[in-house]
Amino acid sequence: MSTKFYDALARAGSALIAEIKPSSPKVGPLLATTSVAAVAREYQMAGAPCLSVTTGAWHGGNLAMISEMARTGLPVLRKDFITSKRHLEDTRDAGASAALLTCTLLRKADVIRLAQDALAMQLTPFVEVASAAELDGLKLPDGAILAINNRDIRSKETDDGGIETGRALYAAARSVHDGLLISASGLLVPEDVKIAKVIGFDGYLVGTALLSGPHSPFETACRFIEAANTKIEAAE
Numbered sequence: 001m002s003t004k005f006y007d008a009l010a011r012a013g014s015a016l017i018a019e020i021k022p023s024s025p026k027v028g029p030l031l032a033t034t035s036v037a038a039v040a041r042e043y044q045m046a047g048a049p050c051l052s053v054t055t056g057a058w059h060g061g062n063l064a065m066i067s068e069m070a071r072t073g074l075p076v077l078r079k080d081f082i083t084s085k086r087h088l089e090d091t092r093d094a095g096a097s098a099a100l101l102t103c104t105l106l107r108k109a110d111v112i113r114l115a116q117d118a119l120a121m122q123l124t125p126f127v128e129v130a131s132a133a134e135l136d137g138l139k140l141p142d143g144a145i146l147a148i149n150n151r152d153i154r155s156k157e158t159d160d161g162g163i164e165t166g167r168a169l170y171a172a173a174r175s176v177h178d179g180l181l182i183s184a185s186g187l188l189v190p191e192d193v194k195i196a197k198v199i200g201f202d203g204y205l206v207g208t209a210l211l212s213g214p215h216s217p218f219e220t221a222c223r224f225i226e227a228a229n230t231k232i233e234a235a236e
């Protein structure tokens with residue numbers, strides 16, 4: 001099953017999903033001196049093939065941000081606690097190309113049913129797991145993206161991030177899923193993306209780190225994309 005978000009990511013040499021998160025529970029407001037539309041354009045100029053946005057209230061987000069970002073022409077992932085077909089319809093109507101389904105929140109049977117519903121609406125299901133138990137027996141439909149979340153969303157992003165969950169669950173994730181496999185969340189520096197690439201991930205989702213720190217979102221995204229493009233033969 002072919003969908004816009006999946007295809008853009010599969011085609012990209014530098015598979016960075018650049019996220020806008022208006023506010024981080026750990027760092028605080030992240031868009032104080034800029035706007036959603038301006039940051040989306042910066043990510044696009046840096047060469048990101050896909051965008052993501054957290055639309056939940058605890059990230060200071062809202063649904064209207066999706067269409068502001070979709071105006072770039074890039075496919076947009078909606079990150080929120082989506083638990084029903086109605087939420088998927090709202091996601092599609094807001095202009096998104098992909099929808100987050102969080103295994104930490106949903107039963108496996110519901111994840112699979114919602115992933116199929118999403119595909120029927122031309123939305124890419126972006127299914128996130130954070131533990132071996134969530135992966136066990138998870139058989140996603142063709143066209144779904146599987147992401148390993150490096151953060152525990154139950155601790156509301158107050159952890160320090162890192163790539164350890166991705167490293168620990170990589171082999172198990174590959175054994176249950178034939179499609180794209182993404183390392184999501186907690187990637188703090190371009191070096192983390194290089195490590196994720198060496199582990200074998202097909203793509204990387206970065207939010208907070210692109211919007212915090214000393215450089216513009218454009219410059220920071222360029223650095224992460226350069227890391228995503230690094231040839232890794234020598235490291236293997």
Ligand SMILES: O=P(O)(O)OC[C@@H](O)[C@@H](O)c1c[nH]c2ccccc12
Pocket residue numbers: 019021054056079080081100102128149151153161184185186187205206207208209
């Ligand atoms: O800012 P980070 O560490 O790069 O992480 C982004 C993102 O994955 C995170 O915000 C997230 C992961 N799962 C979610 C579920 C809902 C909302 C947001 C999320």
